[in-house]
Amino acid sequence: MAPIDITQQTFARTVEDNDIVFVDFWAAWCGPCRMFAPTYGAAAERHPDITFAKVDTEAEQGLAAAANITSIPTLMAFKDKTLVFSQPGALNATGLEEVIQAVKNLDVDKLRAEAGRRHT
Secondary structure, eight states: OOOEEOOTTTHHHHHHHOSEEEEEEEOTTOHHHHHHHHHHHHHHHHOTTSEEEEEETTTTHHHHHHTTOOSSSEEEEEETTEEEEEEESOOOHHHHHHHHHHHHHOOHHHHHHHHHHHTO
């Protein structure tokens, strides 16, 4: 499935309604963003069980600001409504696949429990 475009109005619902969501923050004028787009699209086709989304930072400046995007492209991953990955820079296909597998294998409940212990 091809990546979907999301906006400030659809961002929260997209994260809440899907188990795993990857979000690519990009802009049309950004060369690295344009180079990353086919890699991201191919990953979306290979992983129909994951929601791949894109946010145009020019059209969605408020959403980009709320997400603290300071460099593009920035890739974020959410699992079970929790942000588990955020990194600026274009990944190559191998790097993106490694992140996808790591997110799929991540035990979010264990992560939350560990975070809770650190904050007590």
